[in-house]
Amino acid sequence: MIKFWTKRVQLGTLTRYPQLDKELQKIQKEIKSHVKKKFAGSLAIRMVDSGSCNACEAECNALANPYYDLERLGIYFVASPRHADVMLLSGVMTFNMTPHVKDAYEQMPEPKWVITMGDCPAMEGVFEKSYAINAPANNHIPIAHHIKGCPPSPREIMEGILEFLKKM
Amino acid sequence: MRFIARYAKELPNEFEIITVYEGKTHSEKIPKDTPKIKILAKKHPAAIWFERKMYDDFGIITEDAFDTRPLVHQERFPRDLHPLRKNFSEINVQEDIYRPYKYEAIQGDSVFEVAVGPIHAGIIEPGHFQFSMAGEDMLHLEVRHFYKHRGIEKMLEGKTLQEAKPIIERISGNETIAYQLCLRDIYLQATRQELPLALQKRHAFLLELERIIHHFTDLGFIPNDAGFGAALAFGSKLAEDARRMMQTLTNHRFGFGAISWQNGFVDLLGIKEELERLRQEVAFFKEWIMDIPSLWDRLDTTGRLDIKKALKYSCVGVVARASGVAIDRRINPFYIEHGFTMASEISGDVAARFKVRLAEVENSLEMMEHFLEEDETSMILQSVQDGSYSAFAESSLGELYMAIDIKEGKIKRFFVRDPSFINWQALHIMMRSDIIADFPLINKSCDLSYAGNDL
Numbered sequence: 001m002i003k004f005w006t007k008r009v010q011l012g013t014l015t016r017y018p019q020l021d022k023e024l025q026k027i028q029k030e031i032k033s034h035v036k037k038k039f040a041g042s043l044a045i046r047m048v049d050s051g052s053c054n055a056c057e058a059e060c061n062a063l064a065n066p067y068y069d070l071e072r073l074g075i076y077f078v079a080s081p082r083h084a085d086v087m088l089l090s091g092v093m094t095f096n097m098t099p100h101v102k103d104a105y106e107q108m109p110e111p112k113w114v115i116t117m118g119d120c121p122a123m124e125g126v127f128e129k130s131y132a133i134n135a136p137a138n139n140h141i142p143i144a145h146h147i148k149g150c151p152p153s154p155r156e157i158m159e160g161i162l163e164f165l166k167k168m
Numbered sequence: 169m170r171f172i173a174r175y176a177k178e179l180p181n182e183f184e185i186i187t188v189y190e191g192k193t194h195s196e197k198i199p200k201d202t203p204k205i206k207i208l209a210k211k212h213p214a215a216i217w218f219e220r221k222m223y224d225d226f227g228i229i230t231e232d233a234f235d236t237r238p239l240v241h242q243e244r245f246p247r248d249l250h251p252l253r254k255n256f257s258e259i260n261v262q263e264d265i266y267r268p269y270k271y272e273a274i275q276g277d278s279v280f281e282v283a284v285g286p287i288h289a290g291i292i293e294p295g296h297f298q299f300s301m302a303g304e305d306m307l308h309l310e311v312r313h314f315y316k317h318r319g320i321e322k323m324l325e326g327k328t329l330q331e332a333k334p335i336i337e338r339i340s341g342n343e344t345i346a347y348q349l350c351l352r353d354i355y356l357q358a359t360r361q362e363l364p365l366a367l368q369k370r371h372a373f374l375l376e377l378e379r380i381i382h383h384f385t386d387l388g389f390i391p392n393d394a395g396f397g398a399a400l401a402f403g404s405k406l407a408e409d410a411r412r413m414m415q416t417l418t419n420h421r422f423g424f425g426a427i428s429w430q431n432g433f434v435d436l437l438g439i440k441e442e443l444e445r446l447r448q449e450v451a452f453f454k455e456w457i458m459d460i461p462s463l464w465d466r467l468d469t470t471g472r473l474d475i476k477k478a479l480k481y482s483c484v485g486v487v488a489r490a491s492g493v494a495i496d497r498r499i500n501p502f503y504i505e506h507g508f509t510m511a512s513e514i515s516g517d518v519a520a521r522f523k524v525r526l527a528e529v530e531n532s533l534e535m536m537e538h539f540l541e542e543d544e545t546s547m548i549l550q551s552v553q554d555g556s557y558s559a560f561a562e563s564s565l566g567e568l569y570m571a572i573d574i575k576e577g578k579i580k581r582f583f584v585r586d587p588s589f590i591n592w593q594a595l596h597i598m599m600r601s602d603i604i605a606d607f608p609l610i611n612k613s614c615d616l617s618y619a620g621n622d623l
Contacts, residue, residue, distance in 0.1 A: 055341030065404035079289035126334040132319035
């Protein structure tokens with residue numbers, strides 16, 4: 001453990017993608033100020049997967065890595081829809097998940113918003129309508145904002161959240 | 169003889185049941201009006217999901233089955249609908265009345281059940297776990313999945329391989345390169361072509377890159393589930409670095425559409441430097457993490473799967489190798505020539521699976537360096553010929569099996585067996601001597617796919 005901290009102190013802050021980090025910093029700053037203004041500094045997001053390929057989830061997990069570090073900006077991924085302001089929905093709304101997604105939505109306290117991420121929930125992706133797919137998601141729950149991409153990169157998700165914060 | 173997969177095909181007048189074993193395929197034809205098969209699950213426990221799925225998909229009944237509950241179709245799915253039959257073409261299925269699913273449960277004094285899912289607390293895919301508990305001890309676990317069932321097998325029917333490719337790439341985001349490699353091999357068989365060595369190396373490089381991304385994530389998440397968050401910060405950083413390498417090489421962070429018929433490595437020197445840097449980081453990570461006794465106290469002896477059970481349940485991938493079973497589709501001259509050594513442990517616990525992942529990352533980084541080549545090879549595909557083709561690939565989770573029947577240039581039957589489909593069925597064996605707080609740790613150490621399993 002000592003070794004870890006010694007290395008940490010010796011290295012200081014390190015960046016290998018200065019241009020990207022600069023752009024990210026700008027987005028982060030804006031997100032932080034909007035979250036502060038509109039959500040009193042804390043925006044709770046409940047991530048629900050309604051039948052994705054897991055790439056969207058992987059990118060959401062990446063938001064917590066040291067490069068993006070969303071929690072620093074006051075955005076938390078919470079464990080229950082009852083703690084959430086926003087539901088982040090990915091996937092094609094499978095037949096089997098539809099009732100559970102609706103249930104999770106009902107459990108969220110008002111005011112609440114749903115942001116869809118990735119091409120799947122809007123049926124803009126490669127998947128076609130099948131017996132097991134109920135997308136588009138807006139047939140089932142109201143959607144406030146959509147983040148495009150297959151999957152959207154962490155940066156695109158951050159930009160999407162910022163867009164949503166700006167328009168609300 | 170290791171059991172691999174069992175699935176059905178619809179022919180004009182009968183059903184064909186294909187059972188795939190290691191090195192052998194068995195085919196059986198049954199009449200369409202009374203479709204009945206003999207149970208295989210008594211000999212190979214992992215066959216049970218295949219048999220239950222066959223009923224849901226085709227209405228094929230398993231004689232003397234001890235479990236006739238639906239698998240893929242859930243509470244509200246209409247009974248007696250068998251979507252994979254050729255005469256089924258409905259795409260709007262209406263919700264039927266709610267029929268409760270009867271979970272496997274242990275009964276007795278002070279035994280209670282804990283239901284977890286389908287939506288979980290973290291950022292993960294949906295699936296349901298039903299525990300039978302006595303105090304903190306787990307007596308039994310039933311894994312129930314298929315919440316993410318998208319009907320991909322049906323969706324791909326009637327498409328050409330070219331049209332099917334973008335969908336196959338997106339069956340499971342964690343294993344996209346492996347799925348594409350299976351499709352590539354099927355392409356090559358169907359066009360009767362050979363792959364130039366340079367392309368083979370590029371594809372193998374990408375497969376190993378996908379493997380290290382997945383393993384880095386797990387090497388962070390496993391200690392995190394034992395309460396050691398610093399490892400997650402480290403592991404997720406390495407995963408992001410590797411993912412950015414994937415972006416540079418394929419223009420996609422996950423490698424969707426990456427397996428092409430053209431070679432073109434960019435900036436060889438840059439990649440070599442990056443690999444060297446990753447190797448140093450991994451060496452540092454290993455030295456650091458191996459030296460934390462309180463972490464190993466949690467990982468050691470937790471979630472044990474012994475070799476007998478691993479063999480009985482036909483386990484594959486990291487799970488099998490951590491229990492001392494030597495299964496790896498990369499055991500072949502091409503890989504061995506480029507420095508492949510199989511990672512293996514015998515204790516079969518969370519610690520073993522962690523160590524196998526670590527060893528595989530080290531080996532993959534070494535192989536990736538050997539796969540690098542400056543070359544501009546490209547190949548032109550001939551037209552696809554009809555027939556039945558199948559292929560294997562070793563994804564980051566384990567052995568992937570894909571079979572495609574092509575008729576008049578179009579897919580007639582598409583079948584995939586994700587490694588998770590087998591390994592999920594062995595998960596309940598691993599938690600016999602553990603408490604419920606160990607479950608996330610055990611689950612993460614196997615890190616199975618839900619999307620690939622549910623299709």
